[in-house]
Amino acid sequence: MQMLTFATxxxxxxxxALRGEVRRFLADEMPGRTPLQRAASWSGSDPAFSRKMGERxxxxxxxxxxxxxxxxxxxxxxxxxxxxxxxxAPVGHHWIADRQSGPSILRHGTEAQRQQIxxxxxxxxxxxxxxxxxxxSGSDLAAARTRAQRVQRGWLANGTKLWTSGAHQADYMIxxxxxxxxxxxxxxxxSQFLVDIEQARGSGLTVRPIxxxxxxxxxxxxxxxxxxxxxxxxxxxxxxGWAQVTAELAFERSSPDRFLSAFALLTEAVRALGPAAPERxxxxxxxxxxxxxxxxxxxxxxxxxxxxxxxxxxxAALVKDLGNTLEQDTVETVRLLVDAEPSEEDGSPPLAxxxxxxxxxxxxxxxxxxxxxxxxxxxxRGLGLR
Amino acid sequence: MSxxxxxxxxRLFAAYAGKAVVRAAEHGVFPQSLWDxxxxxxxxxxxLPEHAGGVGATVxxxxxxxxxxxxHAAPIPLAETMLAGWLLAEAGLPVPEGxxxxxxxxxxxxxxxxxxxxxxxxTGTASRVPWAxxxxxxxxxxxxxxxxxxxxxxxxxxxxARRDRNLAGEPRDTITVDTVLAADxxxxxxxxxxxxxxxxxxxxxxxxGALSRALSLSVQYAQIRVQFGxxxxxxxxxxxxxxxxxxxxxxxxxxxxxxxxxxxxxxxxLRVGAAKARAGEAASIAAGLAHxxxxxxxxxxxxxxxxxxxxxxxxxxxxxxxxxxxxxxxxAVLAAGPDGLWPLLTAA
Ligand SMILES: Cc1cc2nc3c(=O)[nH]c(=O)nc-3n(C[C@H](O)[C@H](O)[C@H](O)COP(=O)(O)OP(=O)(O)OC[C@H]3O[C@@H](n4cnc5c(N)ncnc54)[C@H](O)[C@@H]3O)c2cc1C
Numbered sequence: 219m220q221m222l223t224f225a226t227x228x229x230x231x232x233x234x235a236l237r238g239e240v241r242r243f244l245a246d247e248m249p250g251r252t253p254l255q256r257a258a259s260w261s262g263s264d265p266a267f268s269r270k271m272g273e274r275x276x277x278x279x280x281x282x283x284x285x286x287x288x289x290x291x292x293x294x295x296x297x298x299x300x301x302x303x304x305x306x307a308p309v310g311h312h313w314i315a316d317r318q319s320g321p322s323i324l325r326h327g328t329e330a331q332r333q334q335i336x337x338x339x340x341x342x343x344x345x346x347x348x349x350x351x352x353x354x355s356g357s358d359l360a361a362a363r364t365r366a367q368r369v370q371r372g373w374l375a376n377g378t379k380l381w382t383s384g385a386h387q388a389d390y391m392i393x394x395x396x397x398x399x400x401x402x403x404x405x406x407x408x409s410q411f412l413v414d415i416e417q418a419r420g421s422g423l424t425v426r427p428i429x430x431x432x433x434x435x436x437x438x439x440x441x442x443x444x445x446x447x448x449x450x451x452x453x454x455x456x457x458x459g460w461a462q463v464t465a466e467l468a469f470e471r472s473s474p475d476r477f478l479s480a481f482a483l484l485t486e487a488v489r490a491l492g493p494a495a496p497e498r499x500x501x502x503x504x505x506x507x508x509x510x511x512x513x514x515x516x517x518x519x520x521x522x523x524x525x526x527x528x529x530x531x532x533x534a535a536l537v538k539d540l541g542n543t544l545e546q547d548t549v550e551t552v553r554l555l556v557d558a559e560p561s562e563e564d565g566s567p568p569l570a571x572x573x574x575x576x577x578x579x580x581x582x583x584x585x586x587x588x589x590x591x592x593x594x595x596x597x598x599r600g601l602g603l604r
Numbered sequence: 605m606s607x608x609x610x611x612x613x614x615r616l617f618a619a620y621a622g623k624a625v626v627r628a629a630e631h632g633v634f635p636q637s638l639w640d641x642x643x644x645x646x647x648x649x650x651x652l653p654e655h656a657g658g659v660g661a662t663v664x665x666x667x668x669x670x671x672x673x674x675x676h677a678a679p680i681p682l683a684e685t686m687l688a689g690w691l692l693a694e695a696g697l698p699v700p701e702g703x704x705x706x707x708x709x710x711x712x713x714x715x716x717x718x719x720x721x722x723x724x725x726x727t728g729t730a731s732r733v734p735w736a737x738x739x740x741x742x743x744x745x746x747x748x749x750x751x752x753x754x755x756x757x758x759x760x761x762x763x764x765a766r767r768d769r770n771l772a773g774e775p776r777d778t779i780t781v782d783t784v785l786a787a788d789x790x791x792x793x794x795x796x797x798x799x800x801x802x803x804x805x806x807x808x809x810x811x812x813g814a815l816s817r818a819l820s821l822s823v824q825y826a827q828i829r830v831q832f833g834x835x836x837x838x839x840x841x842x843x844x845x846x847x848x849x850x851x852x853x854x855x856x857x858x859x860x861x862x863x864x865x866x867x868x869x870x871x872x873x874l875r876v877g878a879a880k881a882r883a884g885e886a887a888s889i890a891a892g893l894a895h896x897x898x899x900x901x902x903x904x905x906x907x908x909x910x911x912x913x914x915x916x917x918x919x920x921x922x923x924x925x926x927x928x929x930x931x932x933x934x935x936a937v938l939a940a941g942p943d944g945l946w947p948l949l950t951a952a
Contacts, residue, residue, distance in 0.1 A: 226861065488937060504931055504932065505926070505930040505933075507878060507934065508878035509855075511878045540851045540855060595843065598843035601846055603823065603838070604843065
């Protein structure tokens, strides 16, 4: 068995100075936002807010300056992310681009793609969505059927993507699809493309809303019919799609958004309970905080390992699985401590509204970004059992 | 990991703390050659500052030794000797040679110190004192006339009123004291809460060690035990149980690191409390899963899983269980309020 190791998170005094700067920014920007808006956290999109963050240099922080980045450390970036999440800032517009699409382009993109797209992401002016899942391909991503065929001036794509978060607002989608024969290797013959959504709409790409059970429009069905993708839409190498998408998922899984999704509810619970709360409540709240502290340590360790050029895929899966469990536990714990029936109707007390929001979104925490079962499979492989 | 100190500790415990030694200790045989080897290696002094006889190790190095000792179920009072030495050094008292321990360790037990003619009069009863029967001296934190006071007790100045043990067979004895001490009992710079926190910190580190052992035993067993024609580790249900265990092991490691940092600087009760509570919960979950994955063999005295799991079930309760420490954490958070919550969690 490979011994589990989590490197000690590096200490960085500069990052702590940055923390103060971020808090001052949030103190100016956040007061008008309700607890319910805060609960939406990175699902809440506000392009103006993202542009302000871009002006501060808080998007694409670790990227090279020549692509609009700021060459800051992974720990600096971590501080900005966690401060935004803890405050429930509306970072959704740039979140996916900053977390995974940008880093993928930086790693696999052509010079032209990098120069054209990365500075816009860093400015907070460019939004991405993830085109992985399909009707018959969820956990089993290798079963994707969407296909792009080589034609004279590029590629002709056909297929359907599903659950595509934010496709209705995004500038780009990174499309994962087949480009060749699988020939025995299920992971072979796949590629990724940069799809300019504005350009593609009306010429083969249709975005159809899917309402979630809260009635909110968050994800979509993206139907692709004879969509012509130009030659330079290919991201990375033809046939390398599987390796690229796996690396992208490692970025997706290691971020603090995987354990702070219910933090707004914990904050409201602390407010409602007050300092004189009964011992039972103190113990239960304390437990959530103890879990949060341990997770934060693990998560910062993963950030440090990424910074050091290591591949913490196993550690990231462990953090996401523990983190999702904590997020869902938070909902079940808080509802038993407070006297509030969940409701998001206008005029509901903040606690009832935040509780309602989280009761109805919590099931997705252990689905999006890889289900609990898939993560545990990855961990089991790391333990040498598969 | 190429850490020479950890490597030499692994070798030492592998050589001196085998199954036979662990078993014999449960029947009352103190593992003297193991203990002598630890003293030779300087491990028992690892947590002491150099001026008090330390060996120049960092707190993190000392705790790494403790974690490795726990992973080997080494049946010796290493944690207690470190703790007692730390307490004496903090109080400015000399640290004696040999195995040491601390008292009291239970919240309700109080030892009282009154001024006597030419020194101090110490009285009281302390239960569940770890390794009291084997200790060369006990560092006590007594209620004195001017507040909490540290004193050093030698075996001839207390009575071993009851020989008790924890679930792992480690000595947890009751001592009664009614003795006159010389004037060199010094005022301690901290209260009982700090001793309890330091105790919780070392138990947290030990839990992380024992839990990693339970995990590696379970993974190894799942790879060799064959049922239905394949190793049970090939069944997804077993894989997922062990993945959950690995998550708990990771959380316990994080808790141990938090406890170590706290011990190295100021013993912040919020962090120690969170660490002990989180590790205790991890112990409970992981011990159950480890036994489930082992089937009946894990339930036998012959097989070694219980060396780890009985320690987990003992240590999670010692120096405060999850409810106690989560309560401390929760009170701090509720006092900080909604706007103080996040700053409290991120304070370095
Ligand atoms: C809110 C939300 C937003 C999302 N956004 C996006 C997005 O932007 N882009 C995108 O591409 N996708 C997105 N997804 C899709 C998400 O990635 C998938 O839901 C996820 O990968 C699971 O696929 P599925 O829903 O088809 O479930 P399935 O794969 O059908 O799984 C159903 C159940 O079976 C289990 N299961 C499947 N295979 C195995 C196995 N081998 N062993 C054990 N159990 C198994 C699963 O764990 C799950 O419990 C989003 C999902 C949600 C809920």
